[in-house]
Amino acid sequence: MAVSSLFHPSFSTLVFNSKPTHLTSNRNNNRSLFIAASSLDPTPITAANNNNHSPPPSAADNIKDKARRHVSTTNNFTAKYVPFNATFDSPESYSLDEIVYRSKSGGLLDVHHDMEALAKFDGAYWRNLFDSRVGKTTWPYGSGVWSKKEWVLPEIHPDDIVSAFEGNSNLFWAERFGKQFVGMNDLWVKHCGISHTGSFKDLEMTVLVSQVNRLRKNERPLVGVGCASTGDTSAALSAYCASAGIPSIVFLPANKISTAQLIQPVSNGALVLSLDTDFDGCMKLIREITSELPIYLANSLNSLRIEGQKTAAIEILQQFDWQVPDWVIIPGGNLGNIYAFYKGFKMCKDLGLVDKIPRLVCAQAANANPLYLHYKNGFKDFQAIKAETTFASAIQIGDPVSIDRAVLALKNCNGIVEEATEEELMDAMSLADSTGMFTCPHTGVALTALIKLRNSGVIGSSDRVVVVSTAHGLKFAQSKIDYHSGTIPGMGRYANPPVSVKADFGSVMDVLKDFLLSKTPK
């Protein structure tokens, strides 16, 4: 539907207010009984039921057609919204098909799964099931998110899923950085930035946009989807919406995001509003707008997002063959991510896939550190702040919507919060790059936390540590150009600027001789 229809007299019928709307039809409920989870038979996974050995689909029989034929009626997993920190049997709950972002008391919501139904299968069953789906093109399990569909959105029909087979990002051994700069041998980077739109947000948006797709197919009055963004959420939202033909609207703080991030929603056909405010100002506005207009709110205030993101935690365990690392370090801004990791690890423990969870570290830029200040204050009386400019621009957030989620996660895993100054984060990013990575400044914030916790001895030399790299460095090339060209006052300890040389043999030889001498072992 065109945005201009908003001004049509019938628009009033499309407007929803902040009160949750209830399903009028039981079509979804019936269907959910029918669909349950494909390949979720309690029998062991075999070549026959694993659905991977049949011939590739022909043009007339695409992967969605094939998935439809394998829909099973064996199990019936469900999930619903309950107020954050409530239990599954809470008297206040909402179907995931309702358009609701806040509880009656105005607090956050959380997606709760029917853990009793999931627990009918033991940890080994789930480990095998998830492992059996990796590296395949079976719809929708080829996605790292949807390979855990029963734990994400169990009731959505595969037909409604909008996916770019996101997830399954590499977890690599950061051997040289570990040994050379932090004296450790078991350091890993989970590179969520090697993804469809270059950040971890794809894991979340495939879930949110799939659910919107389902709602729109069921004639719920949603004209489009909107978000406030520091650049990555808007890039992911616009890409997934474009793929499904759903209008997207993004509110961006003017001149506060990178050029690469700005051009992503522009290219994907979103309505891009550049607003003369910061992220917190954009967030406030989008919340007001989405409570007035039939635009679905895509920020992580919407707890559907967490369901996709938590799969990154499950993936880490899977990639370590279900061994639990000692630490996971995550850069934090709006603070949905730290909670999502906690939730993913916790579900694996509760359902018997592993026997413990790692300690989490949330790393913030010192220029945007409300959680760090709250942590230092013993989590008493949270105060939002005015976030200052930071090279880690995607986490320039002073009033994080998921503050309560983050505090719960940190308290329950004996977590830590660290901060990084601008110089520290840019130096850490550049050091990592010098070992063959190409990190974003937010990963520089996480690496700074690692360096500090190693220096203080909190993280031991033989601990297994995972640093979560949240975006691709290519999105933040300008900050690297500034660093290496020495244009940032007081910064550039590890700068490696290009050398301008006259194009003649002698001049090139002179430069090379100096270079080779400097590299020759003494």
Ligand SMILES: Cc1ncc(COP(=O)(O)O)c(C=O)c1O
């Ligand atoms: C690249 C990047 N890293 C880290 C974060 C922080 O994630 P969260 O807002 O969930 O704390 C964001 C977004 O906020 C981001 O875009």
Ligand SMILES: N[C@@H](CCOP(=O)(O)O)C(=O)O
């Ligand atoms: N870094 C985010 C900030 C928006 O927060 P979200 O929690 O709603 O994703 C972005 O890229 O916009």
